[in-house]
Amino acid sequence: MNPSPPLTDSFGRPIDYLRISVTERCDLRCAYCHPPTPPRATPPDLLTPQDIVNLSAAALRLGLRRIRLTGGEPLLRGDLEEIIARLRDLPDLQDLALTTNGQRLAPKAAGLARAGLMRINISLDSLDPQAYALTTGGGDVAAVRRGIQAALSSGLAPVKLNVVLASSAALDRAGIPAFLDFVRSRPVHLRFIEAMPTCSHVEYLPARRVLEFLSRRHHLHTVPGPDGGGPARYHRIDGFRGTIGFITPISEPFCAHCNRLRISARGELRPCLFSPESFDLLPALRGPDPAHHLISSLERAAAAKPRCYGDVAQPSGVPAMHVIGG
Numbered sequence: 260m261n262p263s264p265p266l267t268d269s270f271g272r273p274i275d276y277l278r279i280s281v282t283e284r285c286d287l288r289c290a291y292c293h294p295p296t297p298p299r300a301t302p303p304d305l306l307t308p309q310d311i312v313n314l315s316a317a318a319l320r321l322g323l324r325r326i327r328l329t330g331g332e333p334l335l336r337g338d339l340e341e342i343i344a345r346l347r348d349l350p351d352l353q354d355l356a357l358t359t360n361g362q363r364l365a366p367k368a369a370g371l372a373r374a375g376l377m378r379i380n381i382s383l384d385s386l387d388p389q390a391y392a393l394t395t396g397g398g399d400v401a402a403v404r405r406g407i408q409a410a411l412s413s414g415l416a417p418v419k420l421n422v423v424l425a426s427s428a429a430l431d432r433a434g435i436p437a438f439l440d441f442v443r444s445r446p447v448h449l450r451f452i453e454a455m456p457t458c459s460h461v462e463y464l465p466a467r468r469v470l471e472f473l474s475r476r477h478h479l480h481t482v483p484g485p486d487g488g489g490p491a492r493y494h495r496i497d498g499f500r501g502t503i504g505f506i507t508p509i510s511e512p513f514c515a516h517c518n519r520l521r522i523s524a525r526g527e528l529r530p531c532l533f534s535p536e537s538f539d540l541l542p543a544l545r546g547p548d549p550a551h552h553l554i555s556s557l558e559r560a561a562a563a564k565p566r567c568y569g570d571v572a573q574p575s576g577v578p579a580m581h582v583i584g585g
């Protein structure tokens with residue numbers, strides 16, 4: 260039987276990509292991601308491995324082909340390898356990726372790859388130990404560096420690194436040259452990301468400022484992105500093993516090519532990061548015939564996708580990224 264064609268939204272965009280937040284818990288407190296006040300209690304992980312398999316199977320039946328597991332911090336889940344292995348058993352899945360802060364990655368990368376993870380995005384907001392600890396609320400950048408090395412050695416590819424431009428630390432004169440040195444000698448894809456206005460405090464720094472800084476010092480060749488597509492635009496510098504990319508949701512929104520739906524760790528399906536509406540999937544997951552109800556919710560969410568996030572964004576922002584899943 261031929262696989263189904265991708266689901267299409269009401270603006271004709273093919274929807275083939277599902278992001279699932281597997282936990283709200285996180286071991287870091289990045290200023291741009293978490294609200295300033297800490298949660299009173301540790302939220303439970305509501306989605307079971309079977310829920311995540313059911314959600315993914317429904318999405319694949321509708322023609323979605325790519326799944327990313329995110330959070331919160333996915334590596335806090337002890338059953339992550341089981342989830343990955345069960346997703347890889349699903350027919351028609353073409354791409355299975357993970358986003359992590361890398362704090363716990365070094366000892367786990369090989370097991371994740373063995374379980375069937377294909378590629379990985381790792382957050383790395385600064386290479387300077389003090390600046391990194393400040394931005395992340397106490398993170399250890401040396402652990403992330405070991406995690407990146409372990410991901411490369413385990414054959415996870417491509418390895419993409421996310422630098423959110425939410426603090427001047429990422430832009431200061433010492434920051435960018437250090438990132439350049441890092442990319443010079445490693446086959447990684449470093450992306451500078453403009454911070455989205457979530458409920459957390461974010462300082463908007465246009466990616467253009469980094470691009471101008473780099474262009475004054477190096478000749479940048481525009482290159483196609485590594486496998487997996489996505490909204491980043493990449494550049495290569497002669498002699499460098501890695502590439503440098505820019506993701507510009509604020510200065511140059513890429514909604515016209517949006518291909519994704521998101522499921523939060525609370526089991527809410529969101530048509531768009533900024534949608535005021537979401538669809539509660541827990542009743543369907545816990546009720547009889549989950550497949551039928553999940554498929555209908557996914558279709559309704561695709562139909563509810565706005566043309567552009569600017570059409571629906573509320574002045575108060577959206578729930579924090581660690582809840583929705585970045």
Ligand code: SAM
Nearest residue numbers: 292330331332358359360382421454455580585
């Ligand atoms: N804990 C994992 C991590 O740190 O990568 C996964 C979850 S985190 C929410 C995933 C990604 O969300 C981060 O790499 C970061 O790029 C992105 N993110 C979070 N808040 C953001 C914001 N306000 N604007 C843009 N990107 C954001």
